[in-house]
Amino acid sequence: MENNILVCEHITMKFGGLVALNDVSLNVTKSSITGLIGPNGAGKTTMFNVITCNLKPTLGNIFFEGKNITGFKPYKIVPLGMARTFQNIRLFENLTVLENIMIGFAHKVKYRLFEPILKTPKFLNQEKEIKIKAFELLEKVNLKEKAYLKATGLSYGEQRKVEIARALATSPKLLLLDEPAAGMNPSEKIALMYFIKEIKDSFNLTILLIEHDMKFVMGICQKIYVLDYGAKIAEGTPEEIQKNPKVIAAYLGEANVKG
Amino acid sequence: MLTTVLQQLINGLSAGSLYALVAIGYTMVYGVLRMINFAHGDILMVGAYLAFFGISAFMLPWWVSFITAIILTGFVGVLVEKLAYKPIRNASRVSLLITAVGVSFFLENLFLVLFGGVPKAFPIAPIFHGVLNYNQLYLPVVSIYTPIVALVLLYMLLYILHHTKYGMAMRSIALDIDTTSLMGINVDIVISLVFFLGSSLAAVGGILWSTQYPSINPLMGIMPGLKAFAAAVLGGIGDVAGAAIGGLILGISEVLIVAFFPSLAGYKDAFAFLLLILVLLFKPTGIMGKELERKRF
Amino acid sequence: MKRNTILTILSIILLFVFLYYASHHFSRYTIIILNNIAITMILAVSYNLINGITGQFSLAPNGFAAVGAYTAALLSLTPAQKQAMFIIDPIMPFLGSIHLPFLAALIVAGLVTAFFGFILGFPVFRTRGDYLAIVTLGFGIVIDIVANNAITITNGPLGLKGISNYTNVWWSYGWLVFTIFVVMSIINSNYGRAMKAIRDDEDAAVAMGINTFKMKMIAFVVGAFFQGVAGGLLAHLITTISPTLFTFFLTFNLLVIIVMGGLGSITGTVIATIVIVWGSELLRVFDQPMHIFGITTPGIPGLRMIIFALLLILTMLFAREGIMGKKEFSWDWLFNAIKGGIKNGK
Numbered sequence: 001m002e003n004n005i006l007v008c009e010h011i012t013m014k015f016g017g018l019v020a021l022n023d024v025s026l027n028v029t030k031s032s033i034t035g036l037i038g039p040n041g042a043g044k045t046t047m048f049n050v051i052t053c054n055l056k057p058t059l060g061n062i063f064f065e066g067k068n069i070t071g072f073k074p075y076k077i078v079p080l081g082m083a084r085t086f087q088n089i090r091l092f093e094n095l096t097v098l099e100n101i102m103i104g105f106a107h108k109v110k111y112r113l114f115e116p117i118l119k120t121p122k123f124l125n126q127e128k129e130i131k132i133k134a135f136e137l138l139e140k141v142n143l144k145e146k147a148y149l150k151a152t153g154l155s156y157g158e159q160r161k162v163e164i165a166r167a168l169a170t171s172p173k174l175l176l177l178d179e180p181a182a183g184m185n186p187s188e189k190i191a192l193m194y195f196i197k198e199i200k201d202s203f204n205l206t207i208l209l210i211e212h213d214m215k216f217v218m219g220i221c222q223k224i225y226v227l228d229y230g231a232k233i234a235e236g237t238p239e240e241i242q243k244n245p246k247v248i249a250a251y252l253g254e255a256n257v258k259g
Numbered sequence: 260m261l262t263t264v265l266q267q268l269i270n271g272l273s274a275g276s277l278y279a280l281v282a283i284g285y286t287m288v289y290g291v292l293r294m295i296n297f298a299h300g301d302i303l304m305v306g307a308y309l310a311f312f313g314i315s316a317f318m319l320p321w322w323v324s325f326i327t328a329i330i331l332t333g334f335v336g337v338l339v340e341k342l343a344y345k346p347i348r349n350a351s352r353v354s355l356l357i358t359a360v361g362v363s364f365f366l367e368n369l370f371l372v373l374f375g376g377v378p379k380a381f382p383i384a385p386i387f388h389g390v391l392n393y394n395q396l397y398l399p400v401v402s403i404y405t406p407i408v409a410l411v412l413l414y415m416l417l418y419i420l421h422h423t424k425y426g427m428a429m430r431s432i433a434l435d436i437d438t439t440s441l442m443g444i445n446v447d448i449v450i451s452l453v454f455f456l457g458s459s460l461a462a463v464g465g466i467l468w469s470t471q472y473p474s475i476n477p478l479m480g481i482m483p484g485l486k487a488f489a490a491a492v493l494g495g496i497g498d499v500a501g502a503a504i505g506g507l508i509l510g511i512s513e514v515l516i517v518a519f520f521p522s523l524a525g526y527k528d529a530f531a532f533l534l535l536i537l538v539l540l541f542k543p544t545g546i547m548g549k550e551l552e553r554k555r556f
Numbered sequence: 557m558k559r560n561t562i563l564t565i566l567s568i569i570l571l572f573v574f575l576y577y578a579s580h581h582f583s584r585y586t587i588i589i590l591n592n593i594a595i596t597m598i599l600a601v602s603y604n605l606i607n608g609i610t611g612q613f614s615l616a617p618n619g620f621a622a623v624g625a626y627t628a629a630l631l632s633l634t635p636a637q638k639q640a641m642f643i644i645d646p647i648m649p650f651l652g653s654i655h656l657p658f659l660a661a662l663i664v665a666g667l668v669t670a671f672f673g674f675i676l677g678f679p680v681f682r683t684r685g686d687y688l689a690i691v692t693l694g695f696g697i698v699i700d701i702v703a704n705n706a707i708t709i710t711n712g713p714l715g716l717k718g719i720s721n722y723t724n725v726w727w728s729y730g731w732l733v734f735t736i737f738v739v740m741s742i743i744n745s746n747y748g749r750a751m752k753a754i755r756d757d758e759d760a761a762v763a764m765g766i767n768t769f770k771m772k773m774i775a776f777v778v779g780a781f782f783q784g785v786a787g788g789l790l791a792h793l794i795t796t797i798s799p800t801l802f803t804f805f806l807t808f809n810l811l812v813i814i815v816m817g818g819l820g821s822i823t824g825t826v827i828a829t830i831v832i833v834w835g836s837e838l839l840r841v842f843d844q845p846m847h848i849f850g851i852t853t854p855g856i857p858g859l860r861m862i863i864f865a866l867l868l869i870l871t872m873l874f875a876r877e878g879i880m881g882k883k884e885f886s887w888d889w890l891f892n893a894i895k896g897g898i899k900n901g902k
Contacts, residue, residue: 052763054759054762074762074763075765075766075767076765077765078763078765079765083763083764084763086759086763090759090760091756091757091760092752092753092756092757092760092761093756093757094752094755094756094820094882095749095752095753095756099749099752102746102749103749103750103753103764103766104764105746106746106749106750106753106764106766107764107765107766109746111745113742113774115745116741116744116745116746116747117737117741117742119741123745126746127745127746166764167763170765294686295686295690297689343869346873347872347873347876350876351611352613352686353607353611353613353819354872354876356613356689357613357811357815357868358868358872358873360615360689360808360868361865361866361868361869361872362869364804364861364865364868365865365869368858368861368862368865369862371858371861372856372858372859372862481697485690485693485694485697488690489690489694492687492690525705526701526702526705528701529697529698529701531694532691532694532695532697532698535687536679536691539679539680539682539683539687539691540678540682543683543687
């Protein structure tokens with residue numbers, strides 16, 4: 001138990017009469033890469049929104065490092081060490097790449113409102129420090145030369161990297177990635193897989209990711225949870241999940257609908 | 260005492276029905292486009308002026324003039340949407356709001372320049388003439404008609420929303436505009452219809468308003484517009500029935516406050532604003548509103 | 557860095573040298589317009605902080621300017637003047653006896669207005685949605701109602717007269733430089749970055765650990781402070797204030813300015829203020845009867861407003877970025893441009 005960085009107990013989320021999540025429990029082991037999969041509309045993103053406190057669950061509790069964070073204000077969980085990315089990349093489009101990264105450090109800024117006006121040493125030093133750290137981060141993701149470009153001027157893959165780097169700037173212990181491989185071609189997906197593994201080791205992270213692409217999840221996750229119609233239908237290692245008849249049925253059902 | 264209360268209640272009901280008629284237009288537009296149509300109050304004013312000219316300048320029978328005014332105002336609403344809002348539908352919300360403020364200011368000043376700022380006497384239609392006198396109860400005929408008209412129109416609107424193809428399309432756009440357009444529904448036509456219906460109702464409100472106070476001026480739409488918006492938020496923005504209920508609550512509480520605290524009469528128009536702040540503080544989703552992002556209409 | 561600071565200080569000195577010259581050689585009319593430009597610019601720059609930088613649509617400036625103007629005027633008038641002026645109902649005892657020097661009156665006016673900003677912002681910033689616009693629009697109307705009805709404080713529709721003509725180019729441009737300095741300092745700090753992040757994507761800003769309520773509140777309240785000060789400066793420029801002075805047209809005018817200059821660009825706001833204030837003086841010709849080719853047209857007082865309204869709508873439809881977009885002037889940019897120009901010249 002102590003080895004779990006995140007524990008979600010019996011999460012139920014209702015919107016009016018619609019049950020989006022029904023009694024979902026999941027644990028994320030420290031230093032693991034855990035996957036959350038399921039067909040479209042299974043409730044994966046809703047689960048992310050509950051974990052990041054953007055939605056307060058109708059029932060159930062969320063523990064982060066043993067601390068009950070249910071009902072916290074969403075911005076307050078970032079200093080605790082949880083950061084996320086979004087399904088459709090959401091960068092601050094009028095800011096430069098560098099400024100986007102610097103926003104990640106915002107919650108650590110200690111100076112008060114009057115200090116930028118008086119240009120106190122504390123203000124000047126912290127600003128300098130944030131800039132240096134942001135550049136270091138950009139160097140690690142190979143985007144240093146794009147620092148002064150508008151974030152929207154980058155390619156899709158680069159934007160995804162900036163978004164992840166921005167989340168890394170908050171110094172998370174747990175990183176939640178919402179469909180990081182969406183919209184990528186197979187070779188980009190493989191590169192992203194290596195990238196995620198690499199940052200996991202170099203930043204000492206635990207990662208929970210939502211993904212639609214089974215191959216991607218199987219190749220990267222140690223443990224997988226499967227949602228369908230808001231309920232957890234399976235959990236286990238990639239091998240176990242691949243053989244699970246319920247999972248196969250859920251995905252086949254979707255394929256039939258789509259087909 | 261009882262007669263006073265009853266008298267005030269009926270006055271409040273009448274005023275509240277007017278707010279309701281205007282609030283519905285706000286809430287429908289907010290539902291489909293998620294914007295506050297600042298020009299909605301001025302559309303009310305346009306409706307009142309059109310009815311006025313129909314009777315005074317074109318010498319039309321009152322009912323012909325009213326119907327023409329209501330339909331024309333509906334088209335003015337559609338025109339505003341087509342010219343000013345549609346081109347920037349996908350821009351930021353602030354852009355839409357700014358444009359709406361611009362349209363509002365434009366309409367007010369256009370009418371000021373064209374017809375002057377001096378209030379004009381509004382001709383009262385024959386059926387609205389007179390006062391019923393019953394047991395010390397003085398009821399102007401128009402304040403009896405107003406709630407009835409509002410109720411009938413509300414019923415018709417709810418019928419359209421729930422039982423016709425276009426009504427369903429409106430509710431569907433309110434939920435998710437992109438998916439709706441993917442499903443082969445012509446979003447532009449449906450949005451035009453929303454503006455047509457909302458603006459026509461505002462015109463009805465404007466005509467009844469002008470009959471009650473019997474005068475019109477180019478700035479007359481500002482105050483009812485602001486109050487009706489407060490009513491829409493009170494009822495839960497995006498919810499048509501909620502807007503109507505919010506309008507009634509606002510109208511009745513305004514009248515009652517002045518009745519019981521005459522010293523506050525000068526501040527009557529500030530009450531709606533106070534109510535808006537209180538709703539935002541304690542129940543931002545309003546009386547009927549549930550999940551703002553999920554349910555509309 | 558050093559060079560840029562020196563250049564900035566030099567240009568401010570140059571501005572004040574110009575003002576010194578202007579105050580000795582320009583006509584009274586021109587001086588009033590110069591003051592008008594400075595006060596409008598204070599209003600517009602602080603307005604852009606909430607609308608353009610933070611992306612929250614406020615319509616508060618006329619209400620805020622009214623609060624500032626009344627507060628500053630009531631504080632700077634002498635007790636004897638106030639006693640003589642309040643003829644319908646006597647003034648409230650505390651307000652009647654208080655008397656402050658001009659600077660103190662302006663600062664208190666700013667603080668009182670900032671407090672109103674806090675009260676307005678509190679319910680609004682807790683919720684998502686565009687309620688700020690409608691709440692601040694309502695605020696302007698309520699302030700008008702209060703100014704007309706709270707006679708023991710505001711003297712009702714009669715307004716306040718005989719306010720000392722303290723405001724001159726030194727006061728107005730002094731406050732203008734201070735306003736721009738403070739607003740730019742906030743923009744170029746973590747606070748400003750957070751505000752822009754909220755403007756661009758509020759959900760993502762929350763996911764970065766930004767307290768959006770606090771940041772919106774700071775932008776709104778700081779703006780309110782300077783709008784209150786500007787109201788105080790205005791009261792001491794025109795010396796007579798009444799509820800009719802602070803109509804929605806004031807806010808509308810500022811909206812046109814910040815949209816034309818570019819929402820989010822202080823440089824753009826500065827340029828647009830000069831253009832609009834000056835242009836609006838030129839447009840006054842429409843208010844008077846005109847004689848063109850022997851034909852006399854009557855004056856149409858509302859035509860200016862229609863032109864402003866059309867200007868706003870057309871800018872939104874066809875030139876949404878305004879003059880400057882979200883860009884700011886900087887000395888580096890100027891030097892690079894000059895260098896580029898020289899290179900191209902060769």
